[in-house]
Amino acid sequence: MSMLSVNGNRLYRSLAALGEIGAYDAGDGVTGVSRLALTAADGEGRRHVVAKMRQAGLVVTVDRIGNVYGRRPGKDDSLAPVMLGSHIDSVATAGRYDGCLGVLGGLEVVATLNDAKRETLRPIVVAFFTEEEGARFGTDMLGSAVATGRIPLEQAYGLRDRAGKSVKDELDAIGFCGDEDERLPPPHAYLECHIEQGPMLRAANLDIGVVTGVQAICWHELVIVGKSAHAGTTPMSLRADPGVAAARINIAIREMTSSGQYGEDLRATMGVISPHPGLVNVVPGRVVASVDIRNPDDAILARAEADVVLLYDRVAKAEKVTITHRRTARTHRVRFDEHVQARVIAAARARGLSHEPIVSGAGHDAQEMAPHCPSGMVFVPGENEGISHNPREHSTEAQCTNGVNVLLDVTLAFADESGLR
Numbered sequence: 001m002s003m004l005s006v007n008g009n010r011l012y013r014s015l016a017a018l019g020e021i022g023a024y025d026a027g028d029g030v031t032g033v034s035r036l037a038l039t040a041a042d043g044e045g046r047r048h049v050v051a052k053m054r055q056a057g058l059v060v061t062v063d064r065i066g067n068v069y070g071r072r073p074g075k076d077d078s079l080a081p082v083m084l085g086s087h088i089d090s091v092a093t094a095g096r097y098d099g100c101l102g103v104l105g106g107l108e109v110v111a112t113l114n115d116a117k118r119e120t121l122r123p124i125v126v127a128f129f130t131e132e133e134g135a136r137f138g139t140d141m142l143g144s145a146v147a148t149g150r151i152p153l154e155q156a157y158g159l160r161d162r163a164g165k166s167v168k169d170e171l172d173a174i175g176f177c178g179d180e181d182e183r184l185p186p187p188h189a190y191l192e193c194h195i196e197q198g199p200m201l202r203a204a205n206l207d208i209g210v211v212t213g214v215q216a217i218c219w220h221e222l223v224i225v226g227k228s229a230h231a232g233t234t235p236m237s238l239r240a241d242p243g244v245a246a247a248r249i250n251i252a253i254r255e256m257t258s259s260g261q262y263g264e265d266l267r268a269t270m271g272v273i274s275p276h277p278g279l280v281n282v283v284p285g286r287v288v289a290s291v292d293i294r295n296p297d298d299a300i301l302a303r304a305e306a307d308v309v310l311l312y313d314r315v316a317k318a319e320k321v322t323i324t325h326r327r328t329a330r331t332h333r334v335r336f337d338e339h340v341q342a343r344v345i346a347a348a349r350a351r352g353l354s355h356e357p358i359v360s361g362a363g364h365d366a367q368e369m370a371p372h373c374p375s376g377m378v379f380v381p382g383e384n385e386g387i388s389h390n391p392r393e394h395s396t397e398a399q400c401t402n403g404v405n406v407l408l409d410v411t412l413a414f415a416d417e418s419g420l421r
């Protein structure tokens with residue numbers, strides 16, 4: 001039997017079509033994508049993908065947190081399905097590949113099987129999950145974490161964006177608060193194809209990353225309160241400037257990464273620094289800021305988190321401000337299923353694709369699925385040093401096609417097996 005392959009051009013065109021929804025001119029001839037979760041643009045993207053699911057003959061269901069599942073029946077439809085998933089929400093300054101490759105790649109796998117009239121023993125489900133990015137409501141992998149029971153539905157519903165709008169209200173507003181139970185019965189396996197979002201695979205000229213796991217991630221939201229005052233008349237000695245406090249924390253976390261005290265792999269970012277009132281001649285009274293720290297070692301990340309909390313106290317005292325912090329996300333180091341990894345390796349090898357193991361630096365829905373069922377990921381390289389969360393994010397048609405071909409092969413391996421291995 002000859003090896004089935006996906007239609008890479010069709011896949012790539014579908015990425016371009018979804019990328020038009022929420023598109024914006026990012027300058028220099030580059031088009032960005034802004035589809036923050038549960039915005040009107042996300043709603044439009046969702047309807048676009050749901051229509052594609054239906055065109056592919058999938059039966060679509062939506063759960064109570066807005067996760068969307070499209071199901072292709074199996075020869076034995078009572079068996080647990082193989083699930084292919086990811087997300088179509090984006091950060092506000094995205095490209096067209098992050099998440100979308102896993103979802104549209106899943107649909108391309110289904111289209112390829114449909115074209116070949118190829119049935120599978122088990123059902124195949126293509127899924128996209130709500131608010132994977134956490135860029136709007138503050139908690140990443142929200143939909144998949146609710147589906148697998150890590151985050152209770154009511155807690156997720158209550159999360160609010162910076163304008164005070166809740167997840168529940170925004171799900172209703174775009175018509176994606178479904179009635180399906182949010183708790184997902186464990187699939188037979190969960191597979192996710194994704195861009196690497198980093199420079200490693202491309203620099204090493206590799207086709208495929210066999211993802212061994214995901215590093216631990218911790219997010220804090222800081223509210224730093226000082227005394228707003230006139231920039232020209234207020235003596236420096238009388239100031240309590242939360243902007244300076246934020247700056248000190250930002251520098252200190254950078255220094256933590258190079259101090260050697262946390263190994264070589266600590267990543268630390270203050271991505272939000274938002275002063276109020278934000279005027280040139282006013283000492284800000286309040287700053288909202290974020291801290292994102294990550295490490296492949298759980299114990300190191302736990303120590304780094306404890307140390308940043310002590311840092312907040314020290315800076316608060318030194319700058320005469322108050323600092324309150326709220327942990328908005330915390331996920332542990334995740335290791336993906338060995339058997340899934342072995343099948344990714346076998347598929348890459350059979351197709352003559354170069355491959356190496358890689359730990360994901362970014363968070364993914366697959367990490368929420370990992371405790372729930374055998375799960376794994378296929379990474380593809382990105383151009384421009386693998387830049388991501390940026391409009392210049394770019395993977396070529398060939399790079400995407402290789403990844404989705406591997407996804408197809410691994411899908412078939414899981415979808416045609418009957419009982420326990």
Ligand code: GLV
Nearest residue numbers: 133140361362363
């Ligand atoms: C999700 O994209 C994350 O890793 O921040």
Ligand code: MN
Nearest residue numbers: 098099132364
């Ligand atoms: Mn992603």
Ligand code: MN
Nearest residue numbers: 091098133389
């Ligand atoms: Mn992302």
